[in-house]
Amino acid sequence: MAEPPILTLADISLGFGGDPLFSGLSCAVHPGDRICLVGRNGSGKSTLMKVMAALVEPDAGDRFLRPGASVGYLPQDPDFSGYPTLGDYVAEPLEASERWRAEMAMEGLKVPERQDPAAASGGERRRAALARVLALEPDLLLLDEPTNHLDIAAIAWLEERMKQTRAAFVLVSHDRAFLRALTRQILWVDRGQVRRLERGFEAFEDWRDKIFEEEEQQRHKLDRLIKQESVWAVEGISARRKRNMGRVRRLHDMKAERSGQRMRIGAAAMALESAAPSGKRVVEAEEISKAYGDRTIVREFSIKVQRGDRVAFVGPNGAGKTTLIKLLTGEIAPDSGKIVMGTNLLPAVFDQARSALDPERSLWDTLTHDPEMAVSGNSDQVMVRGRPKHVVGYLKEFLFDERQARGPVKALSGGERARLLLARIMARESNLLILDEPTNDLDVETLDLLQELLDDYDGTVLLVSHDRDFLDRVAGTTVVMEGDGRATVYAGGWTDMVTQRGGAPVHGLTDAAPEPVAKPKAPAPAPKPAAGPAKKLSFKQAKRLDDLPGEIDRLSADIGKLEGLLADPDLFSKAPDKFAKATAALEQRQAALAAAEDEWLELEALREEVEG
Numbered sequence: 001m002a003e004p005p006i007l008t009l010a011d012i013s014l015g016f017g018g019d020p021l022f023s024g025l026s027c028a029v030h031p032g033d034r035i036c037l038v039g040r041n042g043s044g045k046s047t048l049m050k051v052m053a054a055l056v057e058p059d060a061g062d063r064f065l066r067p068g069a070s071v072g073y074l075p076q077d078p079d080f081s082g083y084p085t086l087g088d089y090v091a092e093p094l095e096a097s098e099r100w101r102a103e104m105a106m107e108g109l110k111v112p113e114r115q116d117p118a119a120a121s122g123g124e125r126r127r128a129a130l131a132r133v134l135a136l137e138p139d140l141l142l143l144d145e146p147t148n149h150l151d152i153a154a155i156a157w158l159e160e161r162m163k164q165t166r167a168a169f170v171l172v173s174h175d176r177a178f179l180r181a182l183t184r185q186i187l188w189v190d191r192g193q194v195r196r197l198e199r200g201f202e203a204f205e206d207w208r209d210k211i212f213e214e215e216e217q218q219r220h221k222l223d224r225l226i227k228q229e230s231v232w233a234v235e236g237i238s239a240r241r242k243r244n245m246g247r248v249r250r251l252h253d254m255k256a257e258r259s260g261q262r263m264r265i266g267a268a269a270m271a272l273e274s275a276a277p278s279g280k281r282v283v284e285a286e287e288i289s290k291a292y293g294d295r296t297i298v299r300e301f302s303i304k305v306q307r308g309d310r311v312a313f314v315g316p317n318g319a320g321k322t323t324l325i326k327l328l329t330g331e332i333a334p335d336s337g338k339i340v341m342g343t344n345l346l347p348a349v350f351d352q353a354r355s356a357l358d359p360e361r362s363l364w365d366t367l368t369h370d371p372e373m374a375v376s377g378n379s380d381q382v383m384v385r386g387r388p389k390h391v392v393g394y395l396k397e398f399l400f401d402e403r404q405a406r407g408p409v410k411a412l413s414g415g416e417r418a419r420l421l422l423a424r425i426m427a428r429e430s431n432l433l434i435l436d437e438p439t440n441d442l443d444v445e446t447l448d449l450l451q452e453l454l455d456d457y458d459g460t461v462l463l464v465s466h467d468r469d470f471l472d473r474v475a476g477t478t479v480v481m482e483g484d485g486r487a488t489v490y491a492g493g494w495t496d497m498v499t500q501r502g503g504a505p506v507h508g509l510t511d512a513a514p515e516p517v518a519k520p521k522a523p524a525p526a527p528k529p530a531a532g533p534a535k536k537l538s539f540k541q542a543k544r545l546d547d548l549p550g551e552i553d554r555l556s557a558d559i560g561k562l563e564g565l566l567a568d569p570d571l572f573s574k575a576p577d578k579f580a581k582a583t584a585a586l587e588q589r590q591a592a593l594a595a596a597e598d599e600w601l602e603l604e605a606l607r608e609e610v611e612g
Contacts, residue, residue: 003031006069006140006168007052012061014047021047023192025061029140033168036179036201039189041415041443042399045172046076048189049144052170072138072167076145076414076441078129080117086128087113094135105131108157122149123317130158141169145414147178148440151317152466174442176201176469205444217604274458275429279343280307282432282460283328288337289485290320290327296485297323300337303479303489307342307431310454310461312471312493315481321464322436324481328462329434348430350421350438357417359410363400366409366420367391373427384427398423414441422450431459439467468494541603548600555593562586 005028012025021044029035029052039045050056053073054063065071083089090111091102106113109127117125126149133141147155155178162169162182170187173179179201186197186204197207282305290297297320305311305328313321326332330341349356357366367373368391373382381388392405398419409417418441425433433454439447451473454461465471471478472493480497481487490497562582565571571579 004066005030006066007071008062008064009051010062010064012051012058012063014044014051014056014058020192022058022194025192025194027187027194027196029168029170031139031168033170034162034182034184034200035168035170035187036183036185036204037170037172037187037189038201038204038444040399040445041413041419041441043189043191045189046144046413048194049073049142049170049172053142066139069140070136070138071140071142072133072136073142074129074133074144074146076148078125078132080120080125080128083117085113086111086115086117086120086124089117090128090132090135093132098135101135101137102131105135108161109154121317123151123154126150127154134161137167139167141165141167143169144172145174145441146171147173147175147466148414149317149437150466151319152314152468153316155466174439174444174447175467176444177467217608275346275431276344277458278307278345278431278460281305281340282307282309282342282345284340285328285334286338286340288327288334288339290323290332290334291485298327298481298487299485301487302337303328305460305462307460308458310463310474310476312463312465312475312478313481314464314466314471314478314494314497316483319481319483321481324479324487325434325436325462325464329432345432346428346430347432347434348425348428349434349436350425351436356424357409357421359408361409362406363395363409363412363420364391364405367394367424367427370424370427373424382427385429394423394427415443415446418442419446433457433459433461435461436464437466438463439465439470472496541606545600545603545607548596548603552593552596552600555589555596558589559586559593562589 007029008026009028010026012022013020014022025048037045037048047056050073051058051063053071054065055073078089080086080089083092087102087106090106090113091099094102105111106128109131111127111131112120112124115124117128120128126146130143130146133143146158150158155175159178159181171179171183183200184198186195186199186201186207188195188197188204188208195211197203199207284304286302287300289299289301301324303311313324315321323332327334327339329347330339361369367382368375368379370382373384375381375383375388380390382391382394383389384394392402395405396402400416400419404412404416409420412420418438422438438450442450447470451470454474461474463471463475472495475493476491478490478493478497479487480490490500492500562585565582566579566586571582
């Protein structure tokens with residue numbers, strides 16, 4: 001007998017003004033589930049996690065937790081106030097006899113136990129928060145962006161720990177490699193609905209695209225039916241009013257259904273525009289070294305970066321990746337060695353701390369008060385790649401709505417803050433992009449778009465990231481910083497680097513060599529049962545299906561012209577013959593349009609049946 005669910009949500013509705021975030025949402029988490037919770041930034045993933053964790057009360061619906069079951073929740077921004085050390089924070093919810101579990105988790109994640117949380121880095125705080133929730137050993141783990149601010153060593157450790165856990169878990173993460181390695185089910189939050197698929201993350205994008213395609217087909221059919229019924233309603237209702245009120249009600253229902261449909265969010269209209277090209281040599285470092293006291297950041301390191309290169313820097317947190325980039329871009333000077341900068345460099349910087357964003361400022365002020373974007377004497381416009389544009393229009397290109405424009409930055413989700421910072425960077429022309437952890441919090445669709453923009457960018461990219469999949473997609477060169485002053489240059493991305501090292505572990509990055517993050521192989525198709533010859537549309541039917549949309553458009557255009565002609569109230573008295581011919585032609589074309597639309601619907605339904 002199957003075990004009952006650990007957690008059940010039934011008919012959940014929740015809204016914060018405007019469109020409801022969720023309406024009639026139902027889902028369940030069963031023992032052994034390994035779920036990735038996916039959706040666009042702002043779709044409500046983190047809010048749904050909080051509902052699951054009983055931290056947010058829905059407007060309607062029920063949350064049911066199986067008696068005796070426990071839930072552990074990792075928020076995106078844990079609160080460390082009141083804890084003198086990270087170790088105190090990790091151990092606080094445990095009984096004295098269970099503190100050993102906290103010590104094991106802190107050892108595995110390399111949490112500096114005596115560190116003051118106020119002085120801890122983002123990575124140290126994230127590792128402490130993870131250690132706390134893992135040490136609880138709950139029946140259900142709810143982890144919201146667990147890999148943010150983690151280096152690859154911590155991600156690899158967490159990945160192995162999650163593979164071995166007996167707890168069910170729900171993950172929100174931007175890290176494709178992490179999700180592919182761990183998940184077996186998908187919960188997709190989309191326009192207030194949650195869909196479930198009993199497959200891991202590797203199946204998500206194909207599944208999503210198929211659903212979007214089916215929605216477009218259904219919307220097209222509905223539009224055609226509404227158009228057909230609207231013509232009937234105008235021309236034929238008066239003669240058969242009593243008999244056909246049901247048909248009129250059906251038309252109203254279809255229109256209500258169409259107007260109630262929530263269109264899917266499109267991709268952000270992000271664009272990168274290169275400035276005049278830099279010199280062929282962007283930067284050349286010869287035997288540079290840098291140390292702070294007894295800590296060596298880099299020792300006798302050399303590299304030549306040419307125009308158009310994509311160079312990624314990887315290594316454990318604290319290894320000095322950001323410092324090395326500052327050395328290469330001339331922001332700080334090396335202790336020894338030589339750095340030669342190229343000519344005509346126009347850099348744009350994306351920093352992982354989002355320090356360029358003031359949380360108390362509105363989105364409007366964030367853009368209009370940027371010295372490089374401000375338009376003199378006009379507080380409603382910003383300068384975007386040399387052209388003025390209304391600030392709200394520009395924000396909409398990055399998927400913000402008008403209501404958010406006057407709201408504070410602190411009200412944004414992590415992904416929305418990342419998009420706002422990208423909006424600032426992409427407003428200016430550049431030929432050198434410095435991206436420090438740009439993938440944190442971004443949804444899959446925005447990551448794909450960012451990758452495409454970087455592929456087409458004519459300038460040079462210096463990139464810090466722990467996202468193995470993103471590194472494989474973007475980097476042409478990978479610099480591995482071992483954490484002890486050694487830095488080694490490899491051709492290619494993450495997988496190429498691991499291969500060149502012969503699978504050897506990177507000091508401080510992995511305790512065991514990670515598996516190459518290659519594209520997953522498509523699952524072998526299930527054998528099809530023996531059957532007769534496959535059905536398909538005949539040539540004539542396929543040709544007719546292709547021709548019908550054009551025929552329908554022509555008939556619709558003719559009907560519009562005839563209706564315009566007959567709208568003349570004097571036509572009947574001045575030209576009765578012309579009126580009679582136009583009336584007959586209108587009736588003939590309306591009948592032909594109805595027949596063509598019926599034929600298209602039948603053939604389209606047949607095509608769908610044949611194609612499964």
